[in-house]
Amino acid sequence: MKIKRILERTVPISRYADPSIPSGGLDTSIVAVVTDRIVDGAPIVGYGFASIGRFGQGGLIRERFAPRLLAAPDCLGDPPDPFRAWRVMMTGEKPGGHGERSVAVGTLDMAIWDACAKAAGLPLYRCIQRHLDRESEIESVPVYAGGGYYFPEDDGARLRDEMQMFAANGFTHAKIKIGGKAIAEDVRRIETAMDVLGGGDCLAVDAIYSYDHDEALAAADEIEQFGLWWFEDICDPLDFETIAAVIERYRSAVAVGEAQFSIPDARNLIRYSRLRPDRDILLFDIAHSYGLPEYLGILRMAEALGWDRKSFFPHGGHLFTLHAVAALGLGGAEINPHNFQPFGGLTDDARVVDGHALPPELPGIGFEGRTALADLFHDLLKEAGR
Numbered sequence: 001m002k003i004k005r006i007l008e009r010t011v012p013i014s015r016y017a018d019p020s021i022p023s024g025g026l027d028t029s030i031v032a033v034v035t036d037r038i039v040d041g042a043p044i045v046g047y048g049f050a051s052i053g054r055f056g057q058g059g060l061i062r063e064r065f066a067p068r069l070l071a072a073p074d075c076l077g078d079p080p081d082p083f084r085a086w087r088v089m090m091t092g093e094k095p096g097g098h099g100e101r102s103v104a105v106g107t108l109d110m111a112i113w114d115a116c117a118k119a120a121g122l123p124l125y126r127c128i129q130r131h132l133d134r135e136s137e138i139e140s141v142p143v144y145a146g147g148g149y150y151f152p153e154d155d156g157a158r159l160r161d162e163m164q165m166f167a168a169n170g171f172t173h174a175k176i177k178i179g180g181k182a183i184a185e186d187v188r189r190i191e192t193a194m195d196v197l198g199g200g201d202c203l204a205v206d207a208i209y210s211y212d213h214d215e216a217l218a219a220a221d222e223i224e225q226f227g228l229w230w231f232e233d234i235c236d237p238l239d240f241e242t243i244a245a246v247i248e249r250y251r252s253a254v255a256v257g258e259a260q261f262s263i264p265d266a267r268n269l270i271r272y273s274r275l276r277p278d279r280d281i282l283l284f285d286i287a288h289s290y291g292l293p294e295y296l297g298i299l300r301m302a303e304a305l306g307w308d309r310k311s312f313f314p315h316g317g318h319l320f321t322l323h324a325v326a327a328l329g330l331g332g333a334e335i336n337p338h339n340f341q342p343f344g345g346l347t348d349d350a351r352v353v354d355g356h357a358l359p360p361e362l363p364g365i366g367f368e369g370r371t372a373l374a375d376l377f378h379d380l381l382k383e384a385g386r
């Protein structure tokens with residue numbers, strides 16, 4: 001199978017379902033990898049996007065990584081092998097200086113996996129398993145609802161409504177944001193969410209790196225009483241000293257890794273933050289971390305340091321992540337039921353049951369099972385004249 005064309009566009013996304021609330025200018029890249037393999041009269045096209053939270057990466061995709069793939073049209077081989085194409089993309093890249101080139105590579109890697117799974121006629125999780133020689137029946141994946149962003153008005157009431165919506169849709173666990181207001185106000189948010197979900201062990205909080213050293217310790221002391229599921233993104237992601245200081249006094253789990261995009265960065269985080277393999281959570285985002293090949297390296301590295309793969313809850317909240325969690329037997333997956341649309345969430349007909357979900361059985365990632373997302377990708381093809 002050969003790659004014929006690569007299309008790319010930057011599109012806006014919002015962390016809010018309510019379009020009247022400003023999105024903060026966040027966007028992401030979408031890509032389409034068009035192949036020469038024809039099925040039912042149309043070429044197989046793999047789709048990917050730059051996950052969420054790190055903006056679009058169109059420049060790097062257009063100028064550097066897509067041209068490398070197009071200059072080596074046989075890079076997939078036959079049968080198609082995503083690892084081969086990944087090595088082509090990484091040709092000449094030096095170690096270190098990961099920046100956000102890892103996001104550009106991960107975006108294309110997602111689309112390549114989608115195309116390869118479609119070529120094999122397999123759902124992505126099965127395709128991943130086949131490439132790794134670990135084919136087995138998958139179990140329903142533990143999932144949690146990501147959300148709980150601050151509402152500019154009526155925050156308490158709207159947060160309660162959001163948590164009730166999650167619970168009504170089958171979620172047993174959820175994650176909300178803290179760190180953007182005074183701790184007393186965040187404690188009220190935590191109590192509101194716990195009240196709906198039924199306890200602290202069902203609730204994770206994400207501070208989105210907002211605390212300095214002293215604030216992090218004060219917040220940890222304040223929320224310790226709730227026995228939360230986990231405390232995420234406490235301080236600057238490279239401030240290992242503060243993470244270690246929190247861990248020294250905070251007994252419940254902390255969650256880290258969403259902003260570490262490579263094996264060496266992940267290794268440093270684990271080593272120097274003094275993370276605890278018996279409880280702490282690793283959030284590395286697959287698409288932000290050069291895609292699945294690098295993520296598998298992170299997984300192997302952590303396992304060699306004594307971590308269980310059940311400690312991995314990859315960031316993202318979308319279908320690609322859900323497939324990877326199912327295929328690799330990781331701890332669980334985030335789902336964004338209503339924010340970061342049309343990327344967040346399951347296929348239109350899928351349901352969360354008692355906090356668990358299965359990836360779709362459609363060939364590939366199954367983006368075609370999300371109407372709004374399929375329309376977005378089809379627009380990209382149409383605009384380019386296919």
Ligand code: MG
Nearest residue numbers: 206232233258
């Ligand atoms: Mg986070």
